[in-house]
Amino acid sequence: MGEIAVMPGRTRAALGPMRLRLALGAFVVVQLLVACGPAASGSPRLVASGSAAPPTPLTVGLGYIPSVQFAQFYLAQQAGYYRDGGLQVTFQNKIDPDLVTLVGQGTIDVGISDGTSVIPAVSQGIPVRYVATIYAQFPNVVYAKQASGIKTAGDLRGRKLGTPGKYGSSWIMLQALLSSAGLRPSDLDIELYPDFGQGAALAQGAVDAATGFINNEPVQLELSGTRSTVLRVDQAVPLPGNGLIAGTSAISSKATQLRAFIAATLRAMQEIEADPRKGLDAAIAAVPTLGQDRRTQLAILKATIGTWSSDYTAAHGAGAVDQAAWAKTVTFMASLSDSPISGTPPGVPQLIDTSLLPS
Amino acid sequence: MTRRVLRDLLPVVAVATGFVVAWKLLVVIGGYPTFILPPPEVVASRLVAAWRDGTIEPHVATTLTEILLGFLIGSGLALVTGYALARSRLAERLLSPYLVAAQATPILALAPLIALWFGTGLASKVIICSLIVFFPIAVATMVGVRSVDRQLLEVGRVYRATPLQVLTRLEIPGALPLIFGGIRVGATLAVIGAIIGEWAGGESGLGVLINLARGSLFDTPLLFATLLTIAALGVALYWLILLVEHQLVGERG
Numbered sequence: 126m127g128e129i130a131v132m133p134g135r136t137r138a139a140l141g142p143m144r145l146r147l148a149l150g151a152f153v154v155v156q157l158l159v160a161c162g163p164a165a166s167g168s169p170r171l172v173a174s175g176s177a178a179p180p181t182p183l184t185v186g187l188g189y190i191p192s193v194q195f196a197q198f199y200l201a202q203q204a205g206y207y208r209d210g211g212l213q214v215t216f217q218n219k220i221d222p223d224l225v226t227l228v229g230q231g232t233i234d235v236g237i238s239d240g241t242s243v244i245p246a247v248s249q250g251i252p253v254r255y256v257a258t259i260y261a262q263f264p265n266v267v268y269a270k271q272a273s274g275i276k277t278a279g280d281l282r283g284r285k286l287g288t289p290g291k292y293g294s295s296w297i298m299l300q301a302l303l304s305s306a307g308l309r310p311s312d313l314d315i316e317l318y319p320d321f322g323q324g325a326a327l328a329q330g331a332v333d334a335a336t337g338f339i340n341n342e343p344v345q346l347e348l349s350g351t352r353s354t355v356l357r358v359d360q361a362v363p364l365p366g367n368g369l370i371a372g373t374s375a376i377s378s379k380a381t382q383l384r385a386f387i388a389a390t391l392r393a394m395q396e397i398e399a400d401p402r403k404g405l406d407a408a409i410a411a412v413p414t415l416g417q418d419r420r421t422q423l424a425i426l427k428a429t430i431g432t433w434s435s436d437y438t439a440a441h442g443a444g445a446v447d448q449a450a451w452a453k454t455v456t457f458m459a460s461l462s463d464s465p466i467s468g469t470p471p472g473v474p475q476l477i478d479t480s481l482l483p484s
Numbered sequence: 485m486t487r488r489v490l491r492d493l494l495p496v497v498a499v500a501t502g503f504v505v506a507w508k509l510l511v512v513i514g515g516y517p518t519f520i521l522p523p524p525e526v527v528a529s530r531l532v533a534a535w536r537d538g539t540i541e542p543h544v545a546t547t548l549t550e551i552l553l554g555f556l557i558g559s560g561l562a563l564v565t566g567y568a569l570a571r572s573r574l575a576e577r578l579l580s581p582y583l584v585a586a587q588a589t590p591i592l593a594l595a596p597l598i599a600l601w602f603g604t605g606l607a608s609k610v611i612i613c614s615l616i617v618f619f620p621i622a623v624a625t626m627v628g629v630r631s632v633d634r635q636l637l638e639v640g641r642v643y644r645a646t647p648l649q650v651l652t653r654l655e656i657p658g659a660l661p662l663i664f665g666g667i668r669v670g671a672t673l674a675v676i677g678a679i680i681g682e683w684a685g686g687e688s689g690l691g692v693l694i695n696l697a698r699g700s701l702f703d704t705p706l707l708f709a710t711l712l713t714i715a716a717l718g719v720a721l722y723w724l725i726l727l728v729e730h731q732l733v734g735e736r737g
């Protein structure tokens with residue numbers, strides 16, 4: 126056995142028994158801490174290449190709850206589009222904050238996340254990039270019963286509005302929507318529903334309006350027979366909707382695989398746009414409980430499909446990232462009194478990477 | 485006196501120093517970026533900055549209010565219930581199963597319901613704190629009162645002590661060491677109760693700040709700074725209880 130590495134220049138014999146025990150103890154503690162600690166970012170991984178190589182494992186992070194909203198991923202998996210791209214895809218469901226951090230760390234290779242989460246995350250030094258647009262229209266909305274008389278953002282003045290909390294994409298959307306009408310959150314009576322009970326509160330008449338997702342709460346309200354009004358933010362501030370994010374190290378080391386993943390996902394999206402039932406069947410195959418209410422799930426999927434395209438993606442192709450919209454969003458978020466951006470706002474090149482999109 | 489304080493404090497300081505050194509070594513050797521594991525000096529700097537710019541202070545005030553109210557109400561009810569359980573077999577038979585069932589139900593699952601029923605204001609947090617504090621203090625009180633020396637109680641009867649005299653002169657002093665054991669546990673649980681209550685809803689409090697740091701700001705150093713503040717609150721409460729216990733119970737504690 127050689128000399129003790131932590132104390133160069135001294136032999137074991139030169140150390141007193143106590144000092145030897147201390148040195149060994151410190152060495153063991155450090156080794157244990159390193160072994161038990163979280164995985165370091167950018168850990169090297171094997172990348173398969175060539176058609177004969179086994180498929181490359183790719184961990185994909187989706188939203189917290191498996192849902193019909195992820196039909197394109199389920200379809201691409203079941204139809205073998207990922208396999209054909211040389212990928213062995215595994216899905217993991219995570220909440221957005223965890224997903225962004227895990228993608229930055231490298232535990233998850235690629236995931237779907239709010240565009241508005243990427244901006245504060247990058248400002249905090251988390252090495253992620255937004256690589257493809259999935260929701261070309263911002264899905265977070267304010268909605269109300271038609272009977273409430275609310276037709277525009279200006280009509281929200283003095284009304285009671287339910288929202289989960291004063292943070293996250295819904296809060297940013299609400300501030301953007303209100304500012305477009307010259308309003309501030311203090312002009313409304315805001316009720317907080319941290320467990321997303323604002324939909325039930327609206328249905329029961331406890332609030333006049335609520336934040337929600339265009340492909341969820343308003344759809345359910347309509348299906349229950351109540352006409353709804355939806356206020357969208359896109360015209361006021363074109364906030365970036367949910368899209369695919371990847372870590373910078375994965376973009377460098379797995380560019381080919383990520384390109385194949387994005388292409389396969391966009392292909393599945395196009396097929397579902399053409400035939401929503403195909404997406405519904407894929408979602409039910411992946412999450413059988415969704416089959417208990419096909420009508421509702423189909424309505425949610427159709428509303429989801431409606432957000433996948435915009436004038437920008439129509440002109441520049443599916444998945445295209447609107448850089449001007451990102452620049453406007455950064456400026457808007459930096460201007461907020463409770464801005465989640467830390468320090469100098471990041472530039473658009475620090476936030477997005479379009480090199481993985483199909484040419 | 486000074487020498488005794490030094491003797492008591494030295495091991496605490498030594499362990500804290502060792503912890504910080506190990507933490508720093510872990511960051512350096514593991515090469516972890518700040519968003520995964522910030523080094524101690526970055527957390528310390530963020531903690532100071534967050535106190536100076538007023539980020540943490542209002543949240544501490546909110547959480548402390550919830551803790552103190554929840555602890556006072558929960559422990560008050562627990563003392564009365566614990567005494568009833570100790571002195572009445574019927575009360576014990578009737579209440580024990582429900583108390584155990586209530587304790588076994590995860591407060592994390594109950595918190596959203598309590599927020600739904602009582603709103604996301606102070607009331608729901610105080611209720612959650614009271615619930616989480618209740619069980620250890622009630623059980624400690626029951627065990628403490630039952631452990632009072634029977635011979636002492638007999639002597640009390642011989643001298644025709646009134647029930648109030650038995651309670652105040654014999655039972656409470658005799659049970660206090662054990663009751664304080666429950667109160668110590670309850671005080672630390674009250675901190676957890678307040679944080680859980682804030683996670684279930686609210687605009688202010690250290691639990692809300694954790695959610696903000698993690699879910700909206702992606703500010704890991706602020707998350708650590710908040711956790712350190714919560715830990716410091718728990719330790720301060722624990723020491724405060726120890727101080728009171730030392731005054732009331734002395735060396736028996």
